Amino acid sequence: MKSIYSLLFCVSFFSTQAQPVLTQIIRGRISDHESKYPLANVTIQITNLPSTPGVGTLTDSVGRYRLSNVPVGRRTIRISRIGYKEALLNNIIVDAGRETILDVDLEEAVTELAGVTVKAQRTGDARNEMALVSARQFTVDEADRYAGSRGEPARMASNFAGVQGADDSRNDIVIRGNSPGGVLWRVEGISVPNPNHFAIAGTTGGSVSIISNKMLANSDFFTGAFPAEYGNGIAGVFDLRLRNGNNEKHQRTLQFGFLGTEAALEGPLSRKSGSSYFVTYRYANLWLFKKAGIDIGTQALPRYQDASFRLNFPLKNNAKLAIWGFGGTSTIDLLISEQEVTDRNIFGQNDRDQYYTARMGVVGLTFEKALNPKTFIRATLAESGNVQDAYHNYLFFQNGADGLPVVENNRYKITGQAPILDYRFSETRTSLAPSLTHKFSARSTLKAGLIGDLYSFNFIDSARTVTPIPNAPTQLGAWQTRWDSRQSALLLQPYVQWRVNLADRLTLSAGLTSLYFSLNKNSYSPAEPRLGLAWDLPNRQKISLAAGLHSQIQPTYTYFYGTDLEKNRQYLNSDVGLTKSWHYVTSYDRLLGRNLRLKVEAYYQRLFEVPIEEQRSSFSILNTGAGFTRIFPGKLVNRGTGRNYGAELTLEKFFSDGYYFLVTGSLFDAKYKGSDGVLRNTDFNGKYAFNAVFAKEFSFGRNSLNVGAKVTAIGGRWYGLVDEAASKAAQEIVYQSANRNTLQFPDYRRFDLKVDYKLNRTRLTHTIAVDFVNVLGIQNILTLSYAPQPDGTFIKREYQLGFLPVFYYRVDF
Template identity: 50%
Template structure:
């Protein structure tokens, strides 16, 4: 053991025997037309200012700094009549650093107004003025508890909360996770998570891997007209291209998966490239090797992604991309004999559950001129959820051992309780044209077309367990059509105004939203002060499986009650203030109000509303619904952030909010997600040991109000063998406040050809017991007791990984 520790110490304290260098390269383009800016000047300055390198872009807007010593640098790009852009770049030995820069044209072309733009965290979509954030690959890697997951990373933002520690569903400003929209390369993406329940937008493990992502945008409300079919938030994801000059590789082994990535040139002369990666669940590998991991219910999952890029003449590009994954788990309660609190409750069945999704697409991008840019994406998607539950008839055996009475559970018989398979095939087309009329006026127009071919089948035993009832039996095609127009008026160098119209039509329910206006305004004052505002109308279709639910009455007639459900609709408004300081420090505050209406509720008087659905693994089976429910969300948010630029970062976020709704009974209640407050504090420090070694450490503290719940109707619960809450007292109680502390430590070693990274993410390091929900659990010893048990959030979870980056090309020393 001593020899191993000595070896590690020697590696850490290794002196600089030879200078290790790497390449920093990228492109500089106009932010609106994507036209390459030829002759842009670039400077690369090390954090200690000892290294200063200069370069210019070529005829394709490309630049390349060769033989850059590893370390941290500030990359600055300038171009006549454009605002200067500056960004932080980390240079490691294992792979090249690729930075693509978008410059914003000045309204006045004199040198005196050539102010610094592109502040840290600035979003890609120039039409957004408020409630929008950029998230980068570096952030998803650096933040404790984020697990490299974009959704979990976004839960650090003010106004965004995770609904469940074991899943990445997120609640945006009190809205159901159903309201979230995932987009990639312009098209709407099926739920990109493993073990994704029908109608949900999250899951336990993300299929999306941050290693294939470029810097992307996250919107929280009042988003531009580009985005539709969402009333909550939007992830607008960008996929990066592979390296066009070197073949580079990444291998990673960790708790969440074992993965490999390869990228490099297809044709160096034509600058075409490939990027391919795959991942498989590490726990499944352990199980296959007969290594005991403490549980028989091992989740099996695998995922992959690829992108091929083919540059065309005059700045055009053709891209082929794909993202997909599949997951499966078998929870066999029948093999358990130990007495547990839920053995005769929700643990009364064996469960088999599997999901799959895939999207393959073709993207074409072309700067038609210096003022016009065209983009189109054609994609085919598939997603599937399937499950089978086998019911267990069980009894309790008692025996006396050494004078003590012991209990064991015996399974007497097993029979199928339910089963379903939901499949959706979707063909999607996105096209947009961005035209810069002049330096002050920009217009964007486009359309999203989605064609759904849906196959839903589901049946289950009735309450008496004597006959199967068909709950879904549907096969058909429907269309979702979304045209939009968005306009931006740059009033002057300090003020922008945006306006747009989005329309939406869904053929299955014949739902129309003819015109959804969106407006935004931003005023950049002196000394780093900025005021923003935005408002807009938004709508969203219901999860597709809810349209196909059917019921059969006593006479044998079958009817799909909810196939004509209309869109849920909302009005968003927000007002924000931001103060930017030197050294990448900023303070940002927003107040918002959202009114929701047309929400599906029961046709008879009750507290039920679709506003509370969308988190966890549960589907629901409604009676006839009508679009008569309402809701409102309002609150105030504060963010104080020091972006990581040299060796330190921190972010403190806080929100105070209310989230209310009315069901068909007209009574105002708390939504399930109304915790009233949420606070996050994150901080991290990077320590440079020498020119080859560094250690990073960071932590995250989260505190939030507890989830809402009600009182159990004991009599109805015992009849139905599942929890039934008293309707009149729904969501009148609240679990205790949520608290969690996460810690992450990473060590990076750069050698001549490799970059090694070892990471340990300690989730819920204090093992705090946070209540998630109640579950049905009748007492084995006291049948008259209230048949409930508390279900807790994730306990302490150490997540480790080892990653190595390397390239095949030789490098100078």
Template identity: 45%
Template sequence: MKIFLLAFFLSIISLGYSQEITQNIRGKIVDADTKMPLIGCTIKLLNTAAVFYGTTTNLTGDFTLKNIPIGKHELAFNYTGYTPTVRTVTLNSGKESILIIELEESSFVGSEIEVVGAKKGEVINEMATVSAQSFTIEETNRYAGSRGDPARMMSNYAGAQGADDSRNDIVVRGNSPLGVLYKIEGVDIPNPNHFAIAGSAGGPVAILNNKFLSNSDFFMSAFPAEYGNSMAGVFDINLRNGNNSIHEFSGQFGFLGTEFQVEGPLSANSKASYLIGGRYSTLTMMKKIGVTIGTDAVPLYGDGAFKFNFPLKKGGDISFFGIGGASEIEILISDQEEPAQDAFGDQDRDQYFGSQMYFTGISLTKPINQKTFIKSTIAYGRENQHTNHEYILRDLNPDSTWNYKAAPFTMMGYQYLINKVSAYTSVTRKINSKHLIKAGINLDAYTFNMQDSIRNDISDSTSAFKARWDYKSVNPDLLLQAFVQWRYKITPSLVLNAGLHSQYFSLSNSVSPIEPRVGLKYNLNEKSVLAGGVGMHSQTQPMYIYTYHQIDPITGDKVYHNIDMDFSRSIHTVLSYATSIKNSLKFKTEVYYQHLYNIPVETTSSSFSLVNQGSGFSRFFPNDLQNTGTGQNYGIEFTLQKFFNKSFFFLTTVSLYNSKYRGSDGVLRDTDFNGNYIVNGLVGKEFILGKKKNKKLGFGGKITFAGGKRYGYVDTVATNELKEIVFLDEGYNTQRFREYFRLDFKVNYTLNAAKVTHEFGLDLVNVFNTPNILGLTYVPNETNPSEPYQFRNQLGLLPLFYYKIEFKLNKRSRGLQE
């Protein structure tokens, strides 16, 4: 509270300043391939007619543009022998803008090169040919309904869809969310979300705070050879460096958390920097004032991140970084007086659940010379999920109140702990301006401690417990990946990207020796690009499935039926066409086909397949799996996007697709994620206000219309016996819920004082409180045992508010003044 009072006091003083409000733009410019600093590169503001603003980079590739009026600007970057580029920057008074610009060397010199417009939407990884999307921090903040979450932001793009309003799982082109991978500094990280269920890639609240992120990439299909162990999508996350010139503070109070962030130089005479921040849940406060958040449970969580960056002489740096978070929730029905729907819990038990995720490491990036660049990372990751369920024996009274028959008693509990040590090294070698080769290796060493037990009869307090998981690693299990990729600029208009990936997992002794990846991009003219890509991909199964066991009734030994599961595999093919209608308006379409094979299914004839798992809060318990399942995803996508280079943006996407699979019974069915169509529309507009143009009012909206979820006929006998929804094989996924519809709206107001920026925002998710159906949930029904279930809706209207403040803590460090 003292911090916020101090910030408010400073802002009041700052409002009295009468001079024009300005801010600085700083950054570094390097070669996109070798990361060598580019000395003498020119930087110029394009949209300032009255005053010329320009500069050049110094001996370390750094530049500073001082006293630039706040607002939106376009910067042009030019360097002899390199392709010019333009970058849009938004300046606020409370925080300097710091850029890292990577220029690509022109492969064909001799013809004059002009800056014809900004490279909008281009991904950072130049070896990505198709199905790749870059995202920025501004985008995660701007899109209505995205909640500052990169995963939810990506669900706005063609081919991606959220699986559940209460979670940020991503369904990419009909694939299971299990196939989505997160990477930081070249290393795979544990699920970066709070309340993460074992084996999943999503959760209700992201641990990844967008304020710590730099520009990053998301790949949806046929991704480059350096990315492995994924069949659906890859988040390649970049953590930004702190300000190495001045100390800055950012604080935020809102529905999703109360947070702070500080950054600045480590010393007055050094370019080393720090970035530290943390967040704690404020949802308990929302609960007390009666705001419905979709559940009677109160989620508690906290997270944080840090990065210390130490620049090296002649380019490169060493970084020490980390992210982590912990969460706890108690979903209690034992204090209910009347039936109530809960977005997370089952209706026959109290649930106590918690999860933790921690990831830290040290990374070296270093240009060896003008042609060679290396990157190495060593990291440690830890994830833990634990729960305890207390069974509630109750039935309904005639007046529709609950009659509790006995005290709660423990019915099951588990704890899954996974530790992982990772090492990554890659070498990039620019042979010449046409040829580039990158090769690397990634090693993950896992240790497991997985414990789980449940009563033989979960409704009987005298029943004995049986173990379903009792596995502790004796030696680390290794996941080894290696890759090599080659970029060849055949002509000024034609670029070939080719590579090989391989991986080996020691726990199951699985090997994928050669996974070829090929992409070809052809510039039809200055505005239009035709591209195609083909790739073979594989991935491990959720780790806890390998160690599920049964007890041999004769010997009493543990039998791990799934320990030797092979990789799931797929082959992706994509054809893409994109054209720039204007500098800020782009149309893109992609058509794709994915063949899935080697998918785990049950050895006995059934409809089960791992392609249907990975969303929601439930685990699954397949007794005996074999890699004989198949599947296919195919579709076409359309995107029309106006980038936010001035005061207005929109994004319209249409995805038409089909997602099918075959279980061990050989029947071709729709997958759980086969909605067939998704239509998204986003729009945003900003208005500059005030005589000094220091105020900004922004509006944004999003509309989503999609096909309903699939489901089948309930096996009422098995459901009543197991106290959870069980579907019949016959007719599975032949039924579907009604269409999904949601409208979101966002408004924010920004005030720039002399040295302080205030921002107030309100994000209304599901404005019309549309009752979209999530699925079926088990509910005991003694009066009608043939229907022991009810429909469970997704989240209703969810108002998310926030207040953010940014300001400088002191004057510029003397040693860094230019």
């Protein structure tokens, strides 16, 4: 660690004497927001060059522009055209090591009157014009600069109002008290499997994102009442867009850090046609944490690698074709037999060796064409898949006279092993998502489309029961097949949505979607209306309202579970229907200054037809979707309910004058009812969440030093009283169903720092950065685990990660 501090200290004192001015190119393409038709004669102007103010250019007949010899640093760009709303791009980073490519869509103005100033879109507003509330655009720059985000979109999103991310080892996103399983991931318009390493069936998060942030274009994040094109999600949506490579110049990025060694290559395939390529690859370096003596929660060494690519081919007549893909593999072997008694193991069970591998990948083809200045078509065809493969060996410990395992040389004495679990879950999808957008006028736009997914399932699982017997060898039962399914099913989601300006300051967004899942007759939602209304008020204020019905299929592996399929060949839950939810949101938005924004939202969410157990219990699907374990419920029925309500506040200063901040706070309550009829806290009902992010940039000529900080405070997760007899019999923690979620862990607290130093040289940019996660080393509780002790106790509190420095060095050239 001292070497890292020394390195940052040294580079911060680089000479600031007069140096030659370094410059770079800014270029891109300007299009109509709805029709994607290229716009000619658009004015592009850099407004913050004191020595040469007002440097600018115009777009050509196909919407292209180029600004040469732009000094490196942060630049503000104004984009304007008669009949369109002005776009103001603040603090665009221009580095010596790579060209800055900005493709921008302009929104047509409803009215254009003499003496009337047409206002620009607010910074941070969603790319999707149909979204009027609970939506935000995020950029790769944000994912990079937020302290504690580790460059990941999911961890970055935990800073937004209404979002919790209180797990150091996973990037699960809890939105407004909902299960993280309710989050929908979209890439290039199609739904994709969980895009994270070490993913477990039924979850949407993991330890590390597979998608490289270097691959992302500006994307959208939704926390409720999302537009009609987003089906099969009840909590939130990540709508990710992939960027094209540079089509004029070859560029390279190399990065080495604690989380991995990475390389990114991009450049032209043909300068004449404008085609380009973009390729990334990363290989894990988690051994560096061990080398540095940093605790990552286990002595096992997680291994992962991932890659992505995008090939872009401009075609004739305003059309283009992109071929893209990404994927990764991750492996971990949690070997209790090789660990010492004092070793931490917060990810596995203490009675077995566990071998686990996960893989996922997506490859797709996207075609886009602006048919004319008013009509745009887009279609994506993709094939995706994910696999989880696990194998467990039960360990036979030699017990002493006290009945506890014998310890020799700080290791448990093991007399043998036996296989007790073996499963392989494989799921593939063939997805098609065509859409058509037509702009009737500057006031009215219609978008219609269909999202279809053909699923193929291959779920295989066998396990043996373990029966501990006092003062006798542990008995293993016969193998039982719990999953054995090779089936397919079709998921269809047609939608139509319409945005219209009812008046100069009043906007309506209305949509209708439907969801059909062919697996059973209960998985059909014929009509789901979505409605939003936004009213622009004087003094840069806006009030918005939205409501919508949303539904979601269940984690697909749950449909095919059986207690012993070799005997009865009957799936317990093959007929379970959809989970449904009504969202109601209202928001107030005000610009307090040119770069200061205040936003307040209030919401109510009513969940119904939630799967719960048929027999009396506290189980609900609303508590699933987090962690590294699957669920094994009994017979499920769609009779459960839930309700979430709360208020959120966002105060944000956009980057200006060398600094920015983001303060978000949420007060909420999330409860549910299981088949026992008791209204309980959900596992994720932290009651409140608070985040404060701040960053300051110091310029040293053509170099810069950024220092950022983040403070997080979130209410603790809920749990219940432990059933001691059942826990000892199962040799793992089993909670009393009747007292579920009556106890709460202490609040989660964390303070993060981030420091990065950027050095620009001729056609080269160096970046040295350290993300100091949990600087104060606060011990936040993760869960309870089963760990017998000599004094007869067996309940152990497992704590989350402590202080975690994440270092990287990157060079762009």
